[in-house]
Amino acid sequence: MEEIIRLEGITKYFPGVVANDNVSLTIYKGEIHAIVGENGAGKSTLMKIIYGLYKPDKGEIYINGKKVNINSPKIAISYGIGMVHQHFMLIPPFTVIENIILGSEVKNGISLNFKKAEETLNDIINSLGFKIDLYEKVENLSVGEAQRVEILKLLYRRAEILILDEPTAVLAPQEVEELFSILRKLSSQGKTIIFISHKLNEVLNISDRVSVMRRGKLVNTVNTKETNKFELAQMMVGREVFLKxxxxxxxxxxxxxxxxxxxxxxxxxxxxxxxxxxxxxxxxxxxxxxxxxxxxxxxxxxxxxxxxxxxxxxxxxxxxxxxxxxxxxxxxFGHIPEDRHKRGLILDFSVAENCILGLHYFDRFSKGIFIDYSKVYKHANEIVEKYQVKTPSIKIPIRNLSGGNQQKIVLGRELSFSxxxxxxxxxxxxxxxxxxxxxxxxxxxxxxxxxxxxxxxxxxxxxxxxxxxxxxxxxxxxxxxxxxxxxxxxxxxxxxxxxxxxxxxxxxxx
Ligand SMILES: Nc1ncnc2c1ncn2[C@@H]1O[C@H](COP(=O)(O)OP(=O)(O)OP(=O)(O)O)[C@@H](O)[C@H]1O
Ligand SMILES: [Mg+2]
Known part of the structure; x- marks a missing residue:
């Protein structure tokens, strides 16, 4: 196996947490490498480091055996690394093709060369065996289609390594199958894929190898063929999980x-x-x-x-x-909204403030017309404890919590008034x-x-x-x-x- 990325001793600190703790990992060219781990284990952080969004506090990254400094996504792309984020970065009123070539280098004088781009894109699309109308506006696409546009955008920029952070979380079962078929084709074309998911069935279905992270550390990397759901769950959580x-x-x-x-x-x-x-x-x-x-x-x-x-x-x-x-x-009624970023939370508010969103006019949190913060903090601490929310403090912006831990806050809040x-x-x-x-x-x-x-x-x-x-x-x-x-x-x-x-x-x- 030919190595494409090697991480050595990657460590990343955030205030109060070690998000990545001395992580060493080798990714082979052409493999589909899954990364699993509990909420807050450090998966997204590690990917953002590879993609140049975060700078590691310690450790080195090697690409094709050569040590590199990835200081920005732009540099990552120049090394052939692309990432599809959980929240798509597309511009809805623009067409597919506009979104794809936007900000890319292929220009023809002052006007963008659509004809050339269209040819390139059609070649890619045909090789992957799906359909998409390049002149449709992105706002009219389904989630699965928008995701394909994100992937196309990376391939158009000649990405060799594609990082997908929980790409299936937003997809319907049929769309997951379509995505997997695209990923398999990409892998057979020699592209390398790093795939994060919480769904172990998917991981077992699509990946060649799986790395398990726990509390910032890389616990183990195993061949998918030689493991199973229960073993992975146990490695992730550190205890037996019943799954039903x-x-x-x-x-x-x-x-x-x-x-x-x-x-x-x-x-x-x-x-x-x-x-x-x-x-x-x-x-x-x-x-x-x-x-x-x-x-x-x-x-x-x-x-x-x-x-x-x-x-x-x-x-x-x-x-x-x-x-x-x-x-x-x-x-x-309590309401756990499907889009916690839009409806469930205010990301720049603290964890504690999010624990009373929409509830603050209940008597229990007010002193006259003011919010009684001692009560709010007590309430927030109860939620954090009961739902085992991983956060260094209830006073930090909830934006800094991992996705799963944000969701636990919504749940705790909505159930707190029984x-x-x-x-x-x-x-x-x-x-x-x-x-x-x-x-x-x-x-x-x-x-x-x-x-x-x-x-x-x-x-x-x-x-x-x-x-x-x-x-x-x-x-x-x-x-x-x-x-x-x-x-x-x-x-x-x-x-x-x-x-x-x-x-x-x-x-x-x-
Ligand atoms: N920008 C940030 N500022 C402060 N802390 C952060 C930041 N990003 C992540 N963290 C913390 O680092 C740890 C790892 O978070 P990360 O998002 O990498 O977890 P994850 O494995 O991707 O979790 P999930 O499965 O919930 O997405 C968490 O404790 C999180 O709260
Ligand atoms: Mg994550």
Whole structure:
């Protein structure tokens, strides 16, 4: 095996943490190398060092055997290193091709040479076997397509090493398969891929080797063929992980929540939720499965009051709350929003302040018209302890916490006022397996305590493991309804992709 990157003794300190602790790692040319580890283990930091976004405090990087200094992404690209970030860096109103050649060197006098770029790009696209319209605006693309544009952008810049930080966290199952097929083709063309994921099935499926990180250290690198899920989980967490929650059968309780014939108009003026009705009872987890972008987000936004209803009724414990304002509704349910950066957190606020976002007008945190910080800190410390949030202090900006730890803060906050109804949208996206296990257990505990949970997820394992009833949303409508025991992944897939549709939704309202 020919080495392409070698890291020696990479160490990176942040205030209060050693994010990378003496990490040495060799990556071979043409391999797909997965990196796994708990939230905060230091994976993204290590990648940002290779990509020139952070400077290591100690250690050396070798590319093709030569020691290099990567002081910026520009230099990284000149060494053939490219990175696809978790949050895409594309400009929505620009076309695909504009986004790709933007800032790149291929220029023809003063005007960009589109013709030449188009040829190059079409060659790349054909070699990878997918389709994309180069003249479509990026804002009209699905998440999976936008990701392909990011990859194209790197290849156009002649990247030989592609770093993908949790690329599948935002993808639907079918899109994951498409991405993997592209990655396999790239690897067969001799490109090297570094792939970060929390989903061990994916890692086992796609990678040649896996490196495990824990608390900043590189614990081990193993051949994928010679390991399994349980061994990886154990190396990551340092203890046994069960990977499945136990859920006892429960009797149906009183109805907690109901929506009737909900219609929502989307941002582009079209109906995106069309006549959705369902209820949830005490002691129940209702799962809504669906490929992203089929109206689930707008349905939740309408329920919590962020989007207006065009038509329909929302009832909480038999009380009509359709016309109540967000602040009022906030008292009825906890809400874990799918996009924690947009809705769940204010990144420049401290961890402690984020622990009371939206809750600060509750009496318990105020002294007259002021916020009582001693109470806020006490509350934040309780959340940090209960949910084992890894942070050096509750006073630092939450931006500096790893993704999983940010999510734990949202969860802790939303459950801190013991709501009877919890709306959990993609609650474990980006969480490591230990944290996922923790959240799953938490949702099941809430259910066992007689609370109602609405779980919206694109992760079918999660839906099937947790839900008592399952609805499938497609193109703004509920197209299938099932009790947990009567359906499997494959069958759900048919409904999620619009191949099948039920005429009578017997499990939606019970
Ligand atoms: N810019 C920063 N400033 C301060 N601390 C940081 C910064 N970036 C990361 N950290 C800290 O460094 C540690 C490693 O974080 P990193 O983001 O590399 O973890 P990760 O393995 O990618 O986690 P996740 O799976 O949650 O994405 C964490 O404790 C994190 O809080
Ligand atoms: Mg990360």
């Amino acid at each position: 929650v136990d859920k006892a059968k429960r009797e149906k309780g009183e109805e907690i929540f109901r929506v009737e014939d909900i219609w929502v108009r989307g941002r582009k003026g079209l109906d995106v939720v069309k006549g959705v009705s369902f209820n949830i009872r005490e002691g129940e987890i209702l799962g809504i499965a669906g490929v992203e972008g089929n109206g689930q987000s707008e349905l939740i936004e309408a329920i919590v009051g962020l989007l207006p209803l065009k038509k329909g009724k929302i009832l909480f414990k038999n009380k009509d709350i359709t016309l109540e304002r967000i602040r009022q509704r906030r008292l009825y 709501p009877d109804f919890l709306i959990a949208a993609q609650p474990t996206r980006g969480l490591d397996i230990g944290a996922t296990e923790f959240v799953h257990q938490l949702l099941v505990d809430l259910r066992n305590q007689g609370k109602a949970v609405l779980l919206v997820s694109a992760d079918l394992d999660e839906i099937l493991n947790l839900s008592d009833r399952i609805l499938v949303m497609y193109n703004g409508e509920i197209v299938g309804s099932f009790s947990q025991s009567e359906v499997d992944e494959k069958e759900l897939g048919y409904y999620m992709t619009g191949v099948k549709k039920q005429t009578e939704l017997k499990e939606a309202l019970i």
